[in-house]
Amino acid sequence: xxxxxxxxxxxxxxxxxxxxxxxxxxxxxxxxxxxxxxxxxxxxxxxxxxxxxxxxxxxxxxxxxxxxxxxxxxxxxxxxxxxxxxxxxxxxxxxxxxxxxxxxxxxxxxxxxxxxxxxxxxxxxxxxxxxxxxxxxxxxxxxxxxxxxxxxxxxxxxxxxxxxxxxxxxxxxxxxxxxxxxxxxxxxxxxxxxxxxxxxxxxxxxxxxx
Amino acid sequence: xxxxxxxxxxxxxxxxxxxxxxxxxxxxxxxxxxxxxxxxxxxxxxxxxxxxxxxxxxxxxxxxxxxxxxxxxxxxxxxxxxxxxxxxxxxxxxxxxxxxxxxxxxxxxxxxxxxxxxxxxxxxxxxxxxxxxxxxxxxxxxxxxxxxxxxxxxxxxxxxxxxxxxxxxxxxxxxxxxxxxxxxxxxxxxxxxxxxxxxxxxxxxxxxxx
Numbered sequence: 001x002x003x004x005x006x007x008x009x010x011x012x013x014x015x016x017x018x019x020x021x022x023x024x025x026x027x028x029x030x031x032x033x034x035x036x037x038x039x040x041x042x043x044x045x046x047x048x049x050x051x052x053x054x055x056x057x058x059x060x061x062x063x064x065x066x067x068x069x070x071x072x073x074x075x076x077x078x079x080x081x082x083x084x085x086x087x088x089x090x091x092x093x094x095x096x097x098x099x100x101x102x103x104x105x106x107x108x109x110x111x112x113x114x115x116x117x118x119x120x121x122x123x124x125x126x127x128x129x130x131x132x133x134x135x136x137x138x139x140x141x142x143x144x145x146x147x148x149x150x151x152x153x154x155x156x157x158x159x160x161x162x163x164x165x166x167x168x169x170x171x172x173x174x175x176x177x178x179x180x181x182x183x184x185x186x187x188x189x190x191x192x193x194x195x196x197x198x199x200x201x202x203x204x205x206x207x208x209x210x
Numbered sequence: 211x212x213x214x215x216x217x218x219x220x221x222x223x224x225x226x227x228x229x230x231x232x233x234x235x236x237x238x239x240x241x242x243x244x245x246x247x248x249x250x251x252x253x254x255x256x257x258x259x260x261x262x263x264x265x266x267x268x269x270x271x272x273x274x275x276x277x278x279x280x281x282x283x284x285x286x287x288x289x290x291x292x293x294x295x296x297x298x299x300x301x302x303x304x305x306x307x308x309x310x311x312x313x314x315x316x317x318x319x320x321x322x323x324x325x326x327x328x329x330x331x332x333x334x335x336x337x338x339x340x341x342x343x344x345x346x347x348x349x350x351x352x353x354x355x356x357x358x359x360x361x362x363x364x365x366x367x368x369x370x371x372x373x374x375x376x377x378x379x380x381x382x383x384x385x386x387x388x389x390x391x392x393x394x395x396x397x398x399x400x401x402x403x404x405x406x407x408x409x410x411x412x413x414x415x416x417x418x419x420x
Contacts, residue, residue: 006382007387009387009389010345010381010387010389012347012348132411133413135220137222138222171220171413172216172413172414174413175412175413176408176411176412176413177217177219177220177411177412177413178411179219179220190407191407191408191411193404194403194404194405194407194408194411195404195407195408195411197400197401197404197405197408198386198401198404198405198407198408198409199408201342201386201387201388201401201404201405202385202386202387203343203381203382203384203385203386203387204382
């Protein structure tokens with residue numbers, strides 16, 4: 001175990017930067033939450049995930065995701081360029097190592113959006129990260145959200161809902177749970193913000209070494 | 211060990227009420243912070259301490275403290291009416307049991323302001339409480355604060371400063387530290403608010419049984 005770091009603010013120094021992992025079932029609104037946090041200009045470094053899935057309307061390459069071809073993604077796997085990767089619903093998603101290194105070097109808090117399986121991997125690699133589980137208020141809300149998105153077929157929506165109920169069990173491995181209620185995005189964002197502020201005030205803050 | 215309670219918000223229920231202990235050296239501004247939190251109408255139940263010290267200008271009996279005579283306080287000790295008490299700087303201070311019971315029954319978060327020794331006692335009685343240490347930005351600020359207050363003699367101020375540097379060592383037994391910087395009261399209050407919000411989002415919230 002690494003020696004505990006006393007909060008540097010006690011010595012008039014800036015707080016320790018955190019690694020904050022935001023996860024949750026598919027369709028729960030991880031992207032909306034992060035988009036809102038970026039709109040509000042929260043001072044953090046956002047880790048951009050690489051994906052082989054097609055770009056959705058309104059998404060920006062290099063901002064929302066790094067959109068790459070299947071061939072390029074498989075090359076990144078072979079070249080060991082990914083901290084973590086998975087093939088979910090037939091699409092690759094992964095965290096480029098270069099992204100995380102840049103983020104950690106920035107001195108700002110680092111936010112990482114990842115699916116539930118990916119979060120388990122990050123927990124093994126960086127147990128000192130702050131793990132936040134974004135949960136839907138109900139299965140009905142999750143269904144509505146996936147339906148409105150119109151990017152999945154009805155069969156795929158049912159598959160994701162079944163998966164979501166399994167993923168909900170994983171909440172026990174997270175530090176915090178934030179409910180993302182329909183039409184109350186800012187409440188969820190405010191709670192995430194509070195968690196980040198609170199974690200910085202720990203007498204012994206969690207310091208990630210990656 | 212009590213069984214862990216899964217966050218009731220996951221089942222659409224209201225969050226668990228917290229017991230929040232705010233402590234720190236004499237003169238650090240515990241009273242100012244709490245006064246500001248009450249002004250901002252934070253929805254919490256505030257535990258009013260009983261004290262034998264004289265009322266200061268602007269203070270209200272039953273709101274800031276229960277101001278009682280030395281005789282009455284000693285009667286409360288004999289009748290076992292106090293959860294915790296101490297004689298500090300020649301004055302009695304203590305937490306009436308009736309106050310805490312009322313507070314816990316209210317269903318709201320309970321805030322308790324107490325000196326550093328008292329916090330140690332509460333930690334033995336209620337380890338699941340949230341312990342926040344309010345710290346000065348520097349010894350100079352603490353000296354200025356005690357001087358401006360004009361309620362202590364120069365000798366007493368020096369005595370309190372010496373005591374404060376000992377009390378600062380106790381920060382390691384607390385969960386969080388909040389620096390109360392001169393002219394930045396709302397920053398400290400905002401951090402305390404964030405801590406309370408974050409603690410409610412824990413997957414397994416801390417549930418106090420007193």
